[in-house]
Amino acid sequence: MEQLLRSLIDSDIFVYTVMAALPLLWILPYALFAVWLERKVSAHMQDRLGPMRVGGWHGWAQTIADILKLIQKEDIVPAAADKRLHFLAPFIVFVGSYAAYAAIPFSSAFIGSGINIGLFYIIAVSALVTVGILMAGWSSNNKWSLFGAMRSAAQIVSYEIPSTLALLTVVMLAGTLNLQEINRLQAGGLTNWFIFRKFPFVAIAFVISFVASLAETNRTPFDIPEAESELVAGYHTEYSGMKFALFFLAEYANMFAVSAISATLFLGGWRSPLKKLMSGPVWGAFWFISKGMFFVFVQMWLRWTLPRLRVDQLMYVSWKVLTPWAFACIFGVGLWMVL
Amino acid sequence: MTPQEISDKLKAKFGDDILEVKIEGVIQPFVKISPGRIGDAAVFLRDDPDLQFDYLMCLSGVDYTKGILGVVYHIFSMPKRHTVILKAEVPADKPEIPSVTFVWPSANWHEREAYDLIGIVFKDHPDLRRILLPDDYPGHPLRKDFKVPEFYQGMKVPYD
């Protein structure tokens, strides 16, 4: 991808801006589709129909209508709010989840920047979301938002540990942090994916990393920062118009980023499950997106099934359940590799 | 125990403070007691081994006009499954009556409502505030002689 662009115009600035903007090409349509999908999935799970009227068949244009509405909505900033922080917070939250796309390999041909510490970079940069949420909570000058922000800070930070440990098991197996490399190691069809090697441990690590990723994107059963029934809407109560849309976009982008990482590490990112069949660069992108979308669907499925945990139970699950089991998996994989 | 036995026990204990006992001629027999002794009567009713009135069903304030306000206690006993109805009358110009919240905590809100709507003051009630109406509402609406104020906080009250 980089050679292709350099052959067009040979200036660094042009190439790198285009490379940085390429994931946007995927995130924006994906977000439009994901919001619509969530509303339809939740509707049909609850014996409803969901959006049916905007744009013909099953209301496909509903999200576009929403975006247009949000764009022209008045952007209300609370009088006593800390103006600068209030303005900056949504952008930092979006940057936090968008920056992760730099190191995610969409297919064998396309990767933002194939740095050799890809996974480490992704985990580090997605912690930026916490800063954004804290800024949003504090600057809204609203007790409820402050509660939401405090809870989400505690939640995201304490769930990074089990998620990192779970990903560590795969890194031990793969021996490298470079996601493109990890993908190459999982060649040769379904049986060669990491999830099936060293059977029980990596599978448990997969479940732990998926549950921890739920907490990181504030999705049910860990959607405590924006608990509708307690904190009204948590940290983004005082946001409206385009800033609220940005929060929404950031949440869906984060959802896909997290499921993309799980797919890449455990289920052979752009590797096709059928050995040699359908495994070109374009097919790679297809497989990668379908795995990602499957995990996004599972996150939605959980959202419309489970109630919400309380904050102290959330901490209990993170420290007392997920972290010890993650250590056990690392220990198991390590022992298995040594023997 | 039948209402007759209950009222006899009460008469034995409180003597002439029991102003009137009506068993026949009314749908539900009641005992009228002088307002000063309500507190002791409540303690007696709850603690007496064969009365055990532990469940205050309903405490209602009534305006009997001609300057008399009344409080009616409907009390029930869970273990014994029997009921007693106590009535007490207080003059409208000095509507003071001891509170029974320390005997039956359920009376707390009932008394606050009686104070709020009828204006009966319950002495040593934990926090006697208006419960249903705004704190600065003029007067007590359930009194028979209550005139709806023309304006409340600048808003016209009766509208066509």
Place this chain on the structure above:
Amino acid sequence: MLKYFTDIFRSVWSVLIGMKVTFRHLFTPAVTIQYPDVKLKLPERARNRLYVNMDDCIGCFQCDMACPVDCFKIETVKGLPTEDLGMTSTGQKKRLWVPVFDIDIAKCCYCGLCVYPCPTECIKMTDVYEFSETNRHHLIYNYATMTPAEAAEVRRRAAEHEKEQAAKKAAAATAVKKTPPGSPPVPPAPGSSAPPAPGAPTPPTEPPRA
């Protein structure tokens, strides 16, 4: 220690059961309907908007008395004996003009208490429920079928008739003082009996449901 493991197992198991239930509902048909395009047929006894058939109304105020929120404003004028006010469908002779019959449907609580006491069954609750208005005063329905001019004319005649009666009574009373009782009363002046031209019906008239 055992409790720790059973806790985890039970959590995972109950989460999976819950997911099974919602997944099964992904394929069950939806129960909701698309309202403006598809409208539910209300049952026969549905109680929504009031409808008064003014031809049968004899101005007896039964509905006004039965209404708990008194949203009726009815005015009746005594018809002169010479005037012919027409018959109700149930065969009673109408003796009162009803120039004003207003119902404030915004105040109405749709309890239906006014329907039962009506002797001529002329007030009924239809199943029309889409009658929202932008201005609250439009919700005051006036069902009277008499134009204001006619109403004024009827009131004038009734008042005039009233004065005559009063004058006659006064005259008769003074006559009794001057002459002994038993002298015949003066015959009533003949009222001009112009039959009331039916005015344009202002209220929404529904054909009574079959």
Place this chain on the structure above:
Amino acid sequence: MIETQTAPIKTSTGRVLRPEEMVLNMGPQHPSTHGVLRLELVVDGEIVVDVIPHIGYLHRCFEKHAEHMTNYQQVIPYCDRMDYLASMNMDWAYALAVEKLLGLQVPDRVEYIRVIMAELQRIASHLIALGTYGLDVGAFTPFLFCFRDREGILDLFENTCGARLLYNYIWVGGLSHDLPSGFIDKARAFCRYFRPNIKELNDLLTYNEIFIKRTANVGVLPAEAAIAYGCSGPMLRGSGVDWDLRRDDPYSIYKKFQWQPQIGRGEMGTTGDCWDRYMVRVREMEQSLDIIEQALGGIPPGDVQSAVPRRIRPNAGDVYVRSESPRGEIGFYVISDGSATPYRVKARSPAFVNLSVCPEICKGYMIADVVAIVGSIDIVLGEVDR
């Protein structure tokens, strides 16, 4: 650091706050207070130190209205609006009180139909209680399942009396309409349709471990405190007190049916916690289904309006009659002075009394639990404020 000495912050009842405490107003516009209830929480971090409920935002002077009606029958539409989720039970309680005042005997057919309607209303009201309780705890889907099932009941009511929520169906001495044709088969069809759905609700919410963690051992109300505070209905039975007005202070014909009051046994935690109150409501729905099916079988023929008096003019006297509404003991204390207008109607509403326990059982829990506890008390502000 300059020590800024500000005046000590006080709550509305004059309690001085310690420096680390904060006053948090939950309500009156709040998604989970089930109406316009304002809870003034004194909060130390997440832990709730004190709760001061403020009610009265939905006060519509029911008792003042009742004193200005021209006859006893006109108060019934006002009773509907007291507990708008269980209006059948409200009408029935008021009708029972006035019938006792008049010494009126109601024909058997009316008794049977009243029992069926009240039990259907109990299921509809419990469905809302359980659905919104799922929302409070964070599960969206059960709420919509409960409302989907409730539609079946509302259709039955609409066919019978024409209204879906506020019926004015049970009159003093009888009913406003007789049953429409085909009502009995439709009601039986509803019972058959609804029974498996209760099991589905259990799978989805009741035995879900996260739901159990959120509700077991939360808001524990011991039996003695429940009785002392005058609680009733699922609130009292949840605390293990075997007390149900339909059996222990029997009115109407509940004696003719075989059914068993449901009591909280502390299966998932201590007796009297939120889960028990929730479970009592779920089991009561099944029990109401049994009662309805038994009652549907035995409806005698007859005229439902035969005992409705033309003019109600009870002789002077007062009466307090109570009956079992879905939220507990709804009692009407009616005083009549011989005229056609009631002299005083005092409504003892169960949610008003159950809510007075709220400060007791919310102390020491977290904010998320206060939402769960208030949801388990199942309050309707129309009834609390009257």
